Amino acid sequence: MAKDALMDYDKALELFEPVLGFEVHVELNTKTKMFSHAPNGFGSDANTNVSPVCLGLPGALPVVNEQAVRYSISLGLALGCSIAPSSRFARKNYFYPDLAKNYQISQYDEPIAFGGSVDVELPNGRLVTVSIERAHMEEDAGKLTHVGGSTGRIQGAEYSLVDYNRAGVPLVEIVTDIIYGAEADAPELAKAYVATIRDIVTSLGISDAKMERGNLRCDANISLRPRTPEGEPPAPLGTRTETKNVNSLRSVERAIRYEIQRQAAILADGGTITQETRHWHEDTGRTSAGRPKSDADDYRYFPEPDLLPVQPSLELIEELRAALPEPPAARRRRLKAEWGFTDLEFQDVVNGGLLVEISETVAAGASPAAARKWWTGEISRVANVQGVEASALVSPGNVAALAGLVEDGTLTDKLARQVLEGVIAGEGTPQEVVDARGLAVVSDDGALIAAIDDALASQPDVLAKIRDGKVQAAGAVIGAVMKAMKGQADAARVRELVLERANS
Amino acid sequence: MSEISEEQVAHLANLARIALTPQEISSLTTELDQIVDSIAKVQQVATPDVPATSHPVPLANVFRPDVVGETLTIEEALKNAPEQADNRFKVSAILGEEQ
Amino acid sequence: MADIIRLTAAELSEKLGSREISAVEATQAHLDRIADVDTDVHAFLHVSDSALDTARSIDERRASGEELGPLAGIPLAVKDVLVTTDMPSTSGSRILEGYMSPFDATVVKRSREAGLVLIGKTNMDEFAMGSSTEHSAYGPTRNPWDLGRIPGGSGGGSAAAVAAFEAPLALGSDTGGSIRQPAHVTGTVGVKPTYGAVSRYGAIALASSLDQVGPVTRTVLDAGLLQDVIGGHDPFDSTSLTDIWPSMADAAREGARGDVLKGLKVGVVRELSGEGFQAGVQSRFDETVALLQKQGAEVLEVSAPHFEYAVSAYYLILPAEASSNLAKFDSVRFGMRVQPEGGGTVEQVMAATREAGFGPEVKRRIILGTYALSAGYYDAYYGSAQKVRTLIQRDFDAAFAQVDVLISPSAPTTAFKFGEKLEDPMAMYLNDIATIPANLAGIPGISVPIGLAPEDGLPVGLQIMAPVREDARLYRVGAAIEALLEAQWGSTLISRAPALGGK
Known part of the structure; x- marks a missing residue:
């Protein structure tokens, strides 16, 4: 694969205006599949979560999962969409071995939700309203494994294996207008857009929304339009590419940047962009050409004759609307005010994707400041080192408990970090770790006084200095005491007691 | 009137994944042309004011509760498979060598 | 004891109930008959090797005092379009040769639960595309009335099986007449129920919005008994109606007994007569009309102006839906696989498999359907056809505002000879002109024998149509006409069929 020529990003932006569009697929976390009672599960043995419907066996027929419809309506409402009084399913016909029936049941001209918008906040504080063309229901395809060849990729494979466990998992596809x-x-x-969609579906509780598992998938359409001098009409839209296989938030950002630089280099060189699918490669940070779009993409959509229209009642729509959680943007504004964070502090939280963690930690009894300190500090540091999500390391309840132990003086900050390490290592709750490791601050003055007296006795010169009023000399004694206490003492209290004993 | 060409039939055969022989393409072109000619008359009465009917007996909101039901055993799932490996359905390479 | 195979299912039911005949005897008699005549008729693609075991268990259950349904112990032939776990299901196609379904079609499951003894799978046009069974990949079925003629299609196997006394009951499927037209040409009874009255789950789909499973029998009452078993709501079929249905058998009994024809308003469809209708078919039909009038029915001519577009609309909708329904036959999960010479990509394997596995009619319709749905043609063809569907429904609505039932000959001609229409697809398609409108509108229709055409001595059927959900009305009227005609003839029509296999 030849390396693409890339134009400097700033230079590309000088010459061209990027035009975007996104198709985000959200896998719903229903118990069963979209059109079959087979379980919607992840990680089962191959071809065990399948019914005749999932395999497209002769004679099998689809039946719509009611919960998937409710989830789709909720998502549509959360995206500010209108819910269609009548929507219907359609067949999208194309042959591919992961598609059991060789058609995908989707929605075409009558999607369940249309015409919405979401507010997206950028790290620089800019607020962009992305308008949503539609959100429609469809089914996922099975999974192909390519065998033979060196890379495990489709190129060069000798044969492929198909597992239909994922076939029929309910999806909602959210399509933006041109941005x-x-x-x-x-x-x-x-x-930020994909993160916002993730926040919305997470707050609705309708998807596990794990991009690395493919619960949330983003296809990014991008084209470049040459800038024209002011006063002249804008140039027509350029040819777009659709980048797929982007399975992390970071990759979404990188892939778009890459495509802008790649397309700009081609266009500036007098070349033309091929309308095609581009595959994002996480390892190399590049995209590669997939199938070109052509008239072979004639999907021959027609209304799915095995299924009936979906006509949600106004009562149902209002019931689901009333149950909607607060929209993420509004929620962020509210939480920032409630928590009293500065712009910078709050941006830190948002960028770290820690809103949910912090609010749950606060709900569990911690102060907002403490919750923020732990999540954006030590926990994020460890997560970074381990290469995992912060939320995967420790529960908000345990963080709140840890903060509580610091608050009431049981732990110093330093001790608390050791306790956190124990909690992350799976040794139990903070209290359990404190007990098991014997990490609590020694608050028994008797034990401290004994240690102080020992230290003073062994450092008579220091004692003399203190008595002469050279208070800063106490540091050496405090250090010795803390060492003797294995750090499990409150340094401030030790200092108080050292001065008291020295002068007594 | 419909004038279906052999190229068109070849294209349709490709969409439908049928490796028609040249003779089949040729005879189907003639037949299809005649059939399409005689059935194209639906356009005469299909005026814009007439709604389309996709289901003979109108129903709506036919749903299934989100409850797990019986699934196939791995043996049942694979028993008709022309080829299998590793409890999966085995197919030839998806891309040809030139791709 | 009367010859077991010549008993109707209702008669056999009584003798089974009184233990005059055992299920094993009934089953054996039909297996023997199949052995005797099916080499000639070729109604069956597969004969069950477990039928006698099933029959034995029915006898045991009856002996132990268990209360069994009316059809328990009665042999049933099943059209090969319906999937079965104990016998292969090929839908008449080479591409599904040997296919063993891991589940039973709902109608099969219900038949088993009612104690019916599945005796075999019947021949059909490949994927139910055809009106003659000449398109079966496994060779045609022959009409028991004349082995040189077609038994109708696509369900020629089921119709021939009951006409040849190889089974008293059979299941069929009707997408554009595949139950009614074979009944017409074999002197038997066939019912296409209201769309959604009988589950399609497990019926290998041809055209999902047109397909309907129904009974194939020698009498109207037998058809009613069978529809009572297979009908009713099925949550596995979204298009299945949740109605609570009256007993069709009771309706048939009521019709045969009483004077349901008196005051009945009967509409004769003007567009389903005249040009293209064989003289003997028309004359038997006209005689039946006269008979109805004599019985006090009020017969009037009604017009259905859009029926002339029905065949066209049908041959757009059916191929379109079929082209999609048949895409699953791709050699990945089941069915035939053909490896192109020198290997090939999965795409090439699929194309080679479908080229080798599908017959000419299936390919013709898939290509036609692909065309009708393809970009730029959808509105002109598929979209327009769906509009014609609305117009035909309106024609029916207007007609049923005036009359209780509509009647017509079930098909324009009697059984034609093999090969007669094979080279002319449009002529074959026009053979379904009388039956197609009911499928487009979802209404129920029945074909009952009304005599033999004078010119060729072959059976003619009367089609009766009723509004959606009024299946019981068909059984009442159908049974009344059947009773009148049999009284007139002094016998059943089928008893006049020539002997087969030396019997």
Whole structure:
């Protein structure tokens, strides 16, 4: 694979305006599949979560999962969409071995939700409203494993194996309108948009929303439009590419940046962009050409004759609307005020994706400041080192408990970090770790006084200095005491007691 | 009137994944042309004011509760598979060598 | 004891109930008959090797005092379009040769639960595409009335099986007449129930919005008994109706007994007569009309102006849906696989498999359907056809505002000879002109024998149609006409069929 020529990003932005569009697929976390009662599960043995419907066996028929419809309506409402009084399913016909029936049941001209918008906040504080064309229900395909060849990729494989466990998992596809005006923020907007969708579906509780598992998948459409001098009409839209296989927030940002640089280099060189699918490669940080779009993409959509229209009652729509959680943007504004964080502090939290963790930690009894300190500090540091999500390390309840132990003086900050290490290592709750490791601050003055007296006795010169009023000399004694107490003492209290004993 | 070409039939055969022989393409072109000619008359009465009917007996909101039901055993799932390996359905390479 | 195989299912039911005949005897008699005549008729693609075991268990259950349904112990032939766990299901196609379904079609499951003895799978046009069974990949079925003629299609196997006394009951599927037209040409009874009255789950789909499973029998009452078993709501089929249905058998009994024809408003569809209708078919039909009038029915001519577009609309909708339904036959999960010479990509394997596995009619319709759905043609063809569907429904609504039932000959001609229409697809398609409108509108229809055409001595059927959900009305009227005609003839029509296999 030849390396693409890339134009400097700033230079690309000088010459071209990036035009974006996203298709985000959200896997719903229903118990069963979209059209079959087979379990919607992750990680089962191959071809065990399948019914005749999932395998497209002769005679099998689909039946719509009611919960998936409710989730889709909720998502549509959360995206500010109108819910169609009548929507219907359609067949999208194309042959591919992961598609059991060789058609995908989707929605075409009558999606369940249409015409919404979401507010997306960028790291630089800019607020962009992304308008949503539609959100529609469809089914996922099975999973292909490519065998033979060196890479495990489709290229060069000798044969492929198909597992239909994922076939029929309910999806909602969210399609944006064309997004203009992102300008240099295009990569950040892409990332923030997907993060916003993730926040929405997480707050609704309708998806596990784990990008690395493919619960949330983003196809990014991007084209470049040459800038025209002011006063002249804008140039027509450029040819777009659709980048797929982008399975982390960071990759969304990188892939968009890459495509802008790649397309700009081609266009500036007098070349043309091929309308095609581009595959993002996490390892190399590049995209590669997939199938070109052509008239072979004639999907021959027609209304799915095995299924009936979905006509949600106004009562149902209002019931689901009433149950909607607060929209993420509004929630952020509220939480920032409630917690009293500075802009910078709050941005830190948002960028770290720690809103949920912190609010749950506060709900569990910690102060907002303490919750923020732990999550954006030590926990994020460890997560970074281990290469995992902070939320995967420790529960908000345990963080609140840890903060509580510091608050009431049981632990010093330093001790608390050791306790956290124990909690992350799976040794139990903070209290259990404190007990097991014997890490609590020694608050028994008797034990401290004994240690202080020992230290003073062994350092008579220091004692003399203290008595002469050279209070700063006490540091050496405090250090010796803390060492003797294995750090499990409150240094301030030790200092108080040292001065008291020295002068007594 | 419909004038279906052999190229068109070849394209349709490709969409439908049928490796028609040249003779089949040729005879189907003739037949299809005649059939399409005689059935194209639906357009005469399908005026814009007439709604389309996709289901003969109108129903709506036919749903299934989100409850797990019986699934196939791995043996049942694979028993008709032309080829299998590793409890999966085995197929030839998806891309050809030139791809 | 009367010859077991010549008993109707209702008669056999009584003798089984009184233990005059055992299920094993009934089953054995039909297996023997199959052995005697099916080499000639070729109604069956597969004969069950477990039928006698099933029959034995029914006898045991009856002996132990268990209360069994009316059809327990009665042999049933099943069209090969319906999937079965104990016999292969090929839908008449080479591509599914030997396919063993891991589940039973709902109608099969219900038949088993009612104690019916599945005796075999019947022949059909490949994927139910055809009106003659000449398109079966496994060779045609022959009409028991004349082995040189077609038994109708696509369900020629089921119709021939009951006409040849190889089974008293059979299951069929009707997408554009595949139950009613074979009944017409074999002198038997066939019912296409209201769309959604009988589950389609496990019926290998041809055109999902048109397909309907129904009974194939020698009498109207037998058809009613079978529809009572297979009908009713099925949560596995989204298009299945949740209605509580009256007993169709009771409706048939009521019709045969009483004077349901008196005051009945009967509409004769003007567009389903005249040009293209064989003289003997028309004359038997006209005689039946006269008979109805004599019985006090009020017969009036009604017009269905859009029926002339029905065949066209049908041959757009059916291929379109079929082209999609048949895409699953791709050699990945089941069915035939053909490796192109020198290997090939999965795409090439699929294309080679479908080229080798599908017959000419299936390919023709898949290509036609692909065309009708493809970009740029959808509105002109598929979209327009769906509009014609609305217009035909309106024609029916207007007609049923005036009359209780509509009647027509079930098909324009009697059984034609093999090969007669094979080279002319449009002529074959026009053979379904009378039956197609009911599928497009979802209404129920029945074909009952009304005599033999004078010119060729072959059976003619009367089609009766009723509004959606009024299946019981068909059984009442159908049984009344059947009773009148049999009284007139002094016998059943089928008893006049020539002997087969030396019997």
